[in-house]
Amino acid sequence: MKSGRLFYFLAIVLVVSSGALGGLHAHANENTYFHRYVGDETCEVCHSSARIGNQFQIWKASPHARAYRDLGSPEALSIARKMGIADPKNDMRCLSCHTTAAGTHLPQVISTFRKRDGVQCESCHGPGEDYSHFSTMIDPVKSHQAGLVDHPEKTCTTCHNPSSPTFQGFDYQKSLSEISHPVPDAYRKEMRDAYGEAQK
Numbered sequence: 001m002k003s004g005r006l007f008y009f010l011a012i013v014l015v016v017s018s019g020a021l022g023g024l025h026a027h028a029n030e031n032t033y034f035h036r037y038v039g040d041e042t043c044e045v046c047h048s049s050a051r052i053g054n055q056f057q058i059w060k061a062s063p064h065a066r067a068y069r070d071l072g073s074p075e076a077l078s079i080a081r082k083m084g085i086a087d088p089k090n091d092m093r094c095l096s097c098h099t100t101a102a103g104t105h106l107p108q109v110i111s112t113f114r115k116r117d118g119v120q121c122e123s124c125h126g127p128g129e130d131y132s133h134f135s136t137m138i139d140p141v142k143s144h145q146a147g148l149v150d151h152p153e154k155t156c157t158t159c160h161n162p163s164s165p166t167f168q169g170f171d172y173q174k175s176l177s178e179i180s181h182p183v184p185d186a187y188r189k190e191m192r193d194a195y196g197e198a199q200k
Helices: 002-026 040-047 055-060 063-070 074-082 092-098 121-125 140-145 153-157 172-178 185-199
Strands: none
Touching (some): 040 055, 040 121, 063 092, 121 153, 153 172
């Protein structure tokens, strides 16, 4: 009798938890759609050619790409000690600004995502699972509907603010110009010619 009740209880728990997990992808942001993180290698596929503007290389040469690695530097270790942090590479107070999607796990990230790649494209542009496909990215309206974000000043200031132990002020426009990686006009025209109205 008791084992029957236990089995029934476990079956109910399994059904409820399966439904909850299955629903995660369908209800997370304001648009009631949950976008997952894919990692910078997914972005690299299309954004590493000169023709489209070398966005990946510009990011790779930036402090954002080194952010996680920098947590192992003598300077970071010294700051961590003063803050009572034993290992900055494993403390959320550091990871929240030195990695993308800090504290998130499956199903919010997929297997191509690596925290060691630091502050990746998706930190600024939003989780890319649904906009990273070429057929979506060539259409500015579709890509934004699928979660692509541009010029996210609020996102920048979640880390670039006085709570950071290395904060020395933050000028959004100046900082944006330092990491600027626009798509060249020639490529935009090429896409308009090839795919029509989507690129206007």
